[in-house]
Amino acid sequence: MARHVARRAPRAHWLLLLLGLVVLLAALSFNGLVTGVGGGTGPSQAYASPAPRQVTTGGPVLRLDTPTPVTRRMRDRTIALTFDDGPDPRWTPQVLDVLRRYHAHATFFVVGARVNAHPELVRRILAEGHEVGSHTFTHVDVSAVPAWRARSELAWTRTAIAGATGREVTLFRPPFSSVTTALTAPQYEALRDAAGSGHVAVLADRDAKDWQRPGVSAIVRAATPQGSAGAVVLMHDAGGDRSQTVAALDQMLPRLIREGYRFTTVSEGIGAPSSMVQATVGARLSGAALRWAQAGAGWLTSAMNLLLGVALVLGVARLAVQVVCARRHVRRVRRGRRRRPEVTAPVSVIVPAYNEAANIAATVRSLVASGYPALEVIVVDDGSTDGTADIVERMRLRGVRVIRQENAGKPAALNTGIRAARADLLVLVDGDTVFQPDTVYRLVQGFADPTVGAISGNTKVANRRGLLGRWQHLEYVIGFNLDRRMYDVLGCMPTIPGAIGAFRREVLLGVAGVPSDTLAEDTDLTMKVLRAGWRVVYEESAIAWTEAPSSLRQLWRQRYRWCYGTLQAMWKHRPALHESGAGGKLGRRGLPYLAVFQIVLPLTAPAVDVFALYGLIFLPWSELAVAWLGLLLLQGFTAAYALRLDRERLGPLWTLPFQQLVYRQLMYLVVVQSVVTAVVGNRLRWQRMVRTGEAAALVGAGPSVR
Incomplete structure (x- = not known):
């Protein structure tokens, strides 16, 4: 929503990346050529x-x-x-x-x-x-x-x-x-x-x-x-x-x-x-260059083998840790629900909205239908030009207030709503998100523990038709939600999504509200809460349906902003590496995890794909097929387990191989673009996603839309 002055994004890095990958493939191919030498009987000449x-x-x-x-x-x-x-x-x-x-x-x-x-x-x-x-x-x-x-x-x-x-x-x-x-x-x-x-x-x-x-x-x-x-x-x-x-x-x-x-x-x-x-001197120099090229290709291949091995070990270890932590989280949640008292304190829901005419009515209606005993809904219209505020006002729903302000960005809109809220428990909701009737109630029950300062809900993709929608659905369920269970167990939750998050009012006031100096204000805010000494937990049963990007262009823009903002937040909160308590857990668990699995490994992914292409040329296809199928089965098992935890059908699993072949490449290119933007010092502006209103169709449908 915020409008920042932006310089033209750099383009030369794509040419450099392509050139680097071509050189890498050439070096690997040269090594494959020279290391394939050997004696033997050779081809048959019997019929020549x-x-x-x-x-x-x-x-x-x-x-x-x-x-x-x-x-x-x-x-x-x-x-x-x-x-x-x-x-x-x-x-x-x-x-x-x-x-x-x-x-x-x-x-x-x-x-x-x-x-x-x-x-x-x-x-x-x-x-x-x-x-x-x-x-x-x-x-x-x-x-x-x-x-x-x-x-x-x-x-x-x-x-x-x-x-x-x-x-x-x-x-x-x-x-x-x-x-x-x-x-x-x-x-x-x-x-x-x-x-x-x-x-x-x-x-x-x-x-x-x-x-x-x-x-x-x-x-x-x-x-x-x-x-x-x-x-x-x-x-x-x-x-x-x-x-x-x-x-x-x-x-x-x-x-x-x-x-x-x-x-x-x-x-x-x-x-x-x-x-x-x-x-001749030229022949000698050419020979020396050839020898160094062969040695360099050999070293590069060895390095790629090492990188692939490390990435494989880390990937398998990540899946194992995710599954183990998910099981522990399930057991912990079951024990906690039996022991903790019920929370019925008043709740204020804050909805920042900028040109959300496609979904705002459904969002507000789903909040009002929550049935929570004491609930107010505050819609902060951040200078919309599509009549968003007018739509809400015409609904004339009890307990719903509309606040209009000049366009100042999502963090400013959230802070306006925080200042206007009457309750001590606050729920922050995006303007394209639809709640189920029990979402607010389930979301705030974790506040029965006085050490909990914030709670993340379970975000689900509403528009999951087509390959792109199914891929994002799998990403939300497998990646985001499995990670959140792991973060909860390890005490280092780095992000409460903007689509659904609950906070104590004193926590938000204690960290000076929602920060506006990064593009991932939800990640930045969550890290500030952890460093203030509060626990941040995950409530899987509090479900929010959100509208995911419906085109590759929109997806690129969204993930580009997320990734760039995450880089900003990680750099901003790097002092957590030396802190104790919850901040130390973030610094020594959450930040390294983000750095390895969301930055470093995606940056190496293009080289790994080139190495896979090299393997198709020079290695036995049977070995490659067995390795790829083995990894795919492992990912499939993890995906099935994640879908089961979220009570989702297993039908979308058939798209998993295609997700690895297409969607994964888009995601690592986003990381490359984000890192380059951060390194050269360019300022990335807010890029708003075009809404289609598909999330609005979920009002009254609830969990059946799966």
């Missing part, structure tokens, strides 16, 4: 046509950048041991130790992502006189991916090696390849494409098949050339348990050396110059 005969019958070293393929073989009694899939921090050092022991050299076809993870191992490989070649960046089958992906894999690997060693490589062995006779036409085309970027393909004469772990003797037999022929031997130093490979090397090397074999690199074995050339 073979490569050209001149290639399958030629040597294992293939130069394919000319119209006619050129193949080369090892010299006699020359063996080029080649190791795929590394470097591996456990097995690569053991392989290098065996090679050094027998003064043998080899060629290591490294995976680019693993080079970035263990650059020191690649530097050691070169320092000990070995050769390095490319085995793609993520161990992908280059014949089964688009050409751009294959070229990117080779470029990234070359860049990674340049960043780690200062050298660029030209040798390339495709993952899932073996001897030349097994080369297929798709693989051959992929190798020809790789030759276009300066790569020389290296296959094998002998495949040790050590990845199958057939036993040390079998590996030695498979790796040993026939007669005095030379050979390129395919082995692995990563991708699994390579203990048999290490043991086989320790047996094979001394025996074949005694037989006159020498072990060298592929390039030296065919009499070619070194396959590695000095990298």
Whole structure:
């Protein structure tokens, strides 16, 4: 209702948020790509046509950048041991130790992502006189991916090696390849494409098949050339348990050396110059950037895993605490009703109204019909322009007064009514709220306890037709009302809703009335009452029907104001963290709870949703489905329990999955907008909801409207 001067709301933060989420998804996807590396048999090529005969019958070293393929073989009694899939921090050092022991050299076809993870191992490989070649960046089958992906894999690997060693490589062995006779036409085309970027393909004469772990003797037999022929031997130093490979090397090397074999690199074995050339400064810098990007993506993914785990634990703990506290609250209320005396003291109901013509008659009529023994109703018209005050005056109802004032805002209207009230028990009601006949009576019974200063009633959504209405209905019942039961048990109720709340007059006078310096005057007032040392409790049986926003735009405006006002109230009452008594309970229980579950976790929700999208791309769908269904069932159980406590039907539960997919996103975007507004210091004006009059239909209907 109050009219504040507002500056234009910031818009750049939405672009920054979108950009941040895109970067986050890209980083997570990059990490998912590089961490998916691994060895194995690869895709089946059983039905692929073979490569050209001149290639399958030629040597294992293939130069394919000319119209006619050129193949080369090892010299006699020359063996080029080649190791795929590394470097591996456990097995690569053991392989290098065996090679050094027998003064043998080899060629290591490294995976680019693993080079970035263990650059020191690649530097050691070169320092000990070995050769390095490319085995793609993520161990992908280059014949089964688009050409751009294959070229990117080779470029990234070359860049990674340049960043780690200062050298660029030209040798390339495709993952899932073996001897030349097994080369297929798709693989051959992929190798020809790789030759276009300066790569020389290296296959094998002998495949040790050590990845199958057939036993040390079998590996030695498979790796040993026939007669005095030379050979390129395919082995692995990563991708699994390579203990048999290490043991086989320790047996094979001394025996074949005694037989006159020498072990060298592929390039030296065919009499070619070194396959590695000095990298440019740009290539080195690109390699360093790629390595840091991979490390950053890994750290970010770990952080997201931690965040998701913490959020999950907190969410489950919250549900558990809510359910436990709700059960305790039910038992406490039952005991209290049997023991406490009846309260029949006079009550003044104060209704602040600004352009409430759609519902004001129904609101006043429901209050008068309460049947409470001593009741006055004060309608404070805060400068309405739609004839709100005239409607009430024409009703000529006994015990109803109308006070007109210039528009000054809801807090001012409430304070006007408080000053004019005659009773010591005051009920504050919004102008769009409808009471049931017993609501006032049930609401004030808690005042039988002299330590109780204020009481929250049970707000229910009147216009719950359609998905949006059902979602808000579930939110009120599950979120707000379960929370209020918990707050009651823990003694830290932060908000008595403006739709229905009862106060002792002395309490309101003691805290200087309803504050006007925040947009959540109901939260601000409740916190002031707690800090004054009074108890604030929840009366679930005192039901008020209110009109909820009927469009997404109205919902956004309402929740934006609520959230922003709550932030203001939390900041204003932060000294409660150091107080004792009821104020201390608010500071050390209520405020942290609000901060975690209404601010921090919603702020992280966009990142969690991006992580879920990442999971859909890179994680097994079965695991994601089980996790999501598990959480949904847990929420469904809690929702069913909350609906049962409120004596509501379970029918709206079918909308719960859609609420998680749509409504939740709107709510966390509201929090983002509110926090940004608070941080940049913008002043948010009061944004009034358009009334449709649906709450008015509840007069006389009561609890049947469910």
